[in-house]
Amino acid sequence: MKDKFDHIFIPIPDRLDEVIESSMREVRKIHKRRKFKRIGVLGTAAAVIVSIAICAANPALASKLPILGRIFANVERKVVFSGDYSSKAQSTYKTAEDNGLKMTASEIYCDGSSAYISFLIKNSKSFGEVASLYSGAEGPLTHQFLYTEGNWGIGVDGQKKQLMNNHIEGTQVDKNAFEGMIKLDLTSISDKALDSFDLYLSFSKIWADQADGFSMLKIDGQWDFILPITVDRDNTRTIEVNEKNSVGYGIKNIIVTPYEVKVDSIIPTRELSQKEIEGYYERFKIASEKLVADGKQPIDIEKEMENIAKSKLAEFAITIFDQDGNRLDFNEQNGATEVFAVKGKKLTKLSIYIGTDGIDTLKEKSQQKMEGKAVYKREILLD
Template structure:
């Protein structure tokens, strides 16, 4: 697969922020000025909010004191997905070596798992770079698994080593991490076992300075599949099959299978187009095994009609931009499919 598709997926981050929020430290300063009566009222509201959080998705909440990291940063994320409409609060907090990490919320649509975090440091983060993309990431090292009745499975993070999000000030970062099971679907209920053992304090210089510690999270998560639609395709030609397309509020995922890519086969590639994007191949990232793979597209980029082509890369020719057009992809497709996705 072409590397530029993956880079496009993680590099297309909007710099427009539609939501404004006070930092953790600023909120603490303001609370000190409230009267005892106001503080008592706030305490009651906070308890009420906590009770509601256990059972209500983020979009149904109206209390201003409920933490909603997804809502704070979702307009900055490259997928543009409305995570906060579907996420449930976790709120687990661990402090070690001057860093407090809160696992704020989680949303699993069965294909991908998205987890939001708030990272607060006693030492200021060094946001030395002017690159907005680099400033929108916080790197860490750790291990991620899920455990269910199906056993223990390792999570795939698409090769990214950090959280995607934004700094609210020099001491606080709010971000999201996405995971998959490398082409498999998540069980309906599972435990996420995530251990973070170091976090970078220097943005853009992840290999230079890390704060080491032990931040362990193990929440129970239920899959929210109410807004997930599966389109069975099962079109095959010459051993290549477009199996199905799964549409969630965040991603459109194309499942394909093919002859062993390490054998004497074609240079397999999946290309996708949609109305309104002219001749732009909108397939952005994926995971590919020996005989099956998935190709993902942010949901916001797909209009009603989706056109999928499995091609042999070298047959597209050396004619510059023309080799990336839908017309050329269609002419050279090993197998193709056209579907209409309901809004």
């Protein structure tokens, strides 16, 4: 039932907008005709031959061409969770096409913590000029996003999770082509250590902010994929901590990969106030009125209110400093779990701090000052 409300109510302090650029977007399922298509051996071979011919004739142009099986190599240093995917990935040439948009899954890499899939996306019309965004907290404008709606899960019949803040990030190649990759957090949908599985991934909308800062391109359709996954845990480390202090803050475990650090924390809860409960009711009311305006069935508000949790996590945020005193980039939060980008650095020590003022904790750049502000701290040696 929780996923049903994730796109409507996220208990995040209002001031979080000051430091987090991306916002939760409403996710809805659009039931349309599904198309599945697999690229045949002959089609793939023909594409390779054409690519080789073009490369030989024009090396300068060849360096800019997106080639299936080489998408990771083109974008892996530009994205938020940057690192070497191309040398580890398995190729998968599967295509879905609808409403003039053709999506081809090129490569997959999965380390057991997250799954990363590269895509070549071609639009029969035009993407316009996609806006460039920051790939780091303080970095340059180096990459671009295609935002997505849809859902994903392990297997066709398994639990499904809505795509939320799962962007395809990479580079607009030209007005009709985009190459990029999407990251899916496996620990948010399953606690099982699988060695292999089929990943179900369904997109129902693709959109992109335009460089003018005002307009947005939106494309509705249905693009479905079933992708076989083989898990590679050689460089994934899980550290069990299972500790909390006298005021209820602590850490369950930490996952460290070459791309991310995930901290599953222990945070005390508090009861919802009457004002917060009334706020939930009002939002259900607005959502229900919108459904009716669109010719759909209204929400049974009283029934849904019975499913609202009566407590929530206390305000908190986590910050991490590496062995050199540099702060890791915070990127995602899922309940009490926060995710940080490694950016290709070799980590030998993590200094982890939990603060009760979320915004102040996320903004604090000084490890020395964070020592005095933290309600909980823990040092983890990785070597």
